[in-house]
Amino acid sequence: MPSVELRNINNYICRDVTLTAQHGELLALMGPTGAGKTTLLNVIAGLVPYEGMVLFDGVPVDKLSPRKRRVAYLFQNFCLFPHMNVYENVAFGLQVQGLKKADIELRVRELLCLFRIEHLSERYPNKGLSGGEKQRVALARAVAPWPKVLLLDEPFNSLDFETAKYLRVELVKLQRTLKITTLYVTHNQREASEIGDRIAIIHQGRLEQVGKHSQVFFGPKNNNVSSLLGSPNIFHCKTFFPLTASLAEVELNGFSLVVPYDGLSIEKIAISQWNIYISREKPPGPQIDRLRGLILEIAYHSPIVRVSVSCGKEQMVLEVQEQLWDETGLHEGDDAFLILPLRWIKVKSCERDLHCMRSITGPSTTNHSVKI
Amino acid sequence: MNRPQKIRPWWGILPVAIFLALWEGAARLNLMPGQLFLPPFSVVMQEFYYLIASGVLVDNFLSSLVRVVIGFCAGSIVGLIIGTFMGWKEILNKTFNPIISLVYPIPALGWLPLLMLWIGVNEMLPITIIFICSFFPVLYNTITGIREVNKEVINTARTLGASERHILIRVVLPLALPNIFTGLQLEAGMAWRVVIAAEMVAIPTGIGALMMRAESLIRVDIIIVCLIVLSLMCLLFERSFAYLGQRFTSKWK
Structure with missing residues (x-):
């Protein structure tokens, strides 16, 4: 009741x-x-x-x-x-x-x-x-x-x-x-x-x-x-590999990510356009959930800048404050690095056993940087 | 390096002492038009003593004090009660606010001629004037104090199970106290100013009447004694309510 x-x-x-x-x-x-x-x-x-x-x-x-x-x-x-x-x-x-x-x-x-x-x-x-x-x-x-x-x-x-x-x-x-x-x-x-x-x-x-x-x-x-x-970036998962009890590596259309895992099959992953960081320089630390992409379009909607970036065969949209964007010095056609914080990656799971490839190896870091 | 300046309490007395010394000196040296119009401070104090010793000042002072206390207490209590209801119940506020808004701007002494005709020249006249003088400010401050209490605080008390009576007595009135005491503090001094004016115009006893008699006898020293008494009483009443307000609200405000 x-x-x-x-x-x-x-x-x-x-x-x-x-x-x-x-x-x-x-x-x-x-x-x-x-x-x-x-x-x-x-x-x-x-x-x-x-x-x-x-x-x-x-x-x-x-x-x-x-x-x-x-x-x-x-x-x-x-x-x-x-x-x-x-x-x-x-x-x-x-x-x-x-x-x-x-x-x-x-x-x-x-x-x-x-x-x-x-x-x-x-x-x-x-x-x-x-x-x-x-x-x-x-x-x-x-x-x-x-x-x-x-x-x-x-x-x-x-x-x-x-x-x-x-x-x-x-x-x-x-x-x-x-x-x-x-x-x-x-x-x-x-x-x-x-x-x-x-x-x-x-x-x-x-x-x-x-x-x-x-x-x-x-x-x-x-x-x-x-x-x-917001309009989150939603990607369909092709295959996924459980890494630990709470993490899995998902293969998307041209790149892969490490995402939270709850033991169920991963169907889609999403990340909000507000929660993606962009940088001209290669970010330090392990190259997990760091993507390299090509800036396709920059649209100014003051005080926000909407940026479209091509990653693998997918397109990712992110929004940055105008002032912060100007500090990056990035332009259309430039290469840029995207950081997707693990805690903001949302996972849609389902009961069915979809495309699971059992693996006990670590994340395949080579897949994370996508050469344009 | 700047050192923080220490302000000592007796520093405030210094200008008063200088003023009194200048007054005494100016009067003694006949710098002013003689003792007739400005007696020295020491002569005024001497007269103060004679007036107390003879009982003249005490009798007149007590007459004024009784009028102030009765008029002020009655006006404040009625103002507090009506203000509480008007502040708490929107319908009462809307009903009575227009008439009160019309009457409030009339100065208390403006009622004097009318009241002399209505109730005559007797003890009730200054008491009624002081009642009017005290009633409106306390009323308005009470209404404002109650209406300024955060509605969410009231709703919180409501959802905690408090009845309207509980909310009014335990939450709203205590929170309105700072405003109420501001009204009381202002009017405590004002009541003395009004009673003196009423006594000067219409009543044969009291400090105001004593001043008028002194004026007709060209006794500037007595007038100054009365003014000193008036000043001290205004100060005492205002400070008393300021202290009480502080006492009731300082631990939480």
Whole structure:
């Protein structure tokens, strides 16, 4: 039974949205600014008017006010109560429900311990709590009254890249520990793919597509989805050789790559045009996932430059910031080196045993540089 | 190398001391048009002592103090209560805002002639004037303080299971306190200025009335004593509310 189910949700932004999140799932809601992602969370929390049905564990909650829906909502910037210390923040949801003082004390201490913030219990949010500590306090406060659903609205938007990355990992760990159904709003594809069990693409109030990241990435349902995800370079795999338990070498049309491997047959590989690096000089290090190609076309779409490069018998498209591109000094007809970071190569696997050539040898580095 | 300058608390007293010394010297040396219009500071202090010892200053001061305290407390409490409801409930704000916007710009002393006719020249007159003077700023600061509370903070409290009453009392009002105290601080001093003006015009007792009597007797020293009392009381009231505001909000703000 799905933990959260939306049926035909309509309001001033949402257009007939039907969506389910399974029990314990972390579903990333992705879409451009103004797409209706936050509104959808507000619908689930009962903070905005809507038509349609919202069900928790199969039970409609439309007639319940926000305070009775048992939803934990983490807004941007965490929204801690600045006039309460950490202990009082975490205890707030329990106090307003009229629990006994001893029970509140027990629950709060348990959560402070779980979130590793016992030492901060007397501190006020604006008096020396770091971004990570604020996040943990906000999460502890959110889950204190035993909510059924956790809603997160771009909680790391205002943080720097490194802190946000670290906190995302922490969040996923905690979400797995608590096994709470979570809907996470983001407009960042990287973030969505990193933390979401599945991704739901929202555009102009409509649910365009929902599925695992690789499903959406390799098979965008329509132009709205593909324009949001970008137009990735997708290549069909001819053969592949498992190298280790988690890596395989795939033979493509005129070149080969080392890609992540999950034990299933590799059907296609894809890499986004934003995640390919280009250089005039031969990159240092082992020549794995480094390709040599010929620049076919350069198109300026300020502030982005779109570059088409021929590699083997395939054509690869990449996008670079105009300023960075000018620094490379490359022109049409020049040879260039492409670097495809392993972590950004997406693999579409299938159950069928396709073109697998069992091998225990290392990657055939000679194939990686394609002479033009 | 520049050394950070140490600012000592007594440095602020230095200009005051210089001013008083200049005043004393100028009056003693008859640099001004004589003691009649500018008595020396020491003479003023002497008169201050006589007025306290004779009980004249104490009686008039207490009359003014009682009026200020009653008018200010009543105006602030009513302003706080109505401001809370208007800030919290949009419909009340929309309903009453037009009439309050029309009445607010009228200076408190502008009501004096009308109130003299309506309630007569009695103790209620200065109290009502101070009530009006305190009510509007506290009302507006309370409304602003409540409306400035982040809506997401309110929604967070809501989703945590808090009732509207809980949200108002435990989240919204504490967060509106800095604004409320700003209003109280401004109006605490203003109440003294208004009561003096009302007493000068219409009431026979109080510091303002004492000043008017001194003026008719050409007693500049008494006028200056009254001004010193007024200045000290304005300062004391304003600083008290600034301290209270700081006390209530400094640990989290």
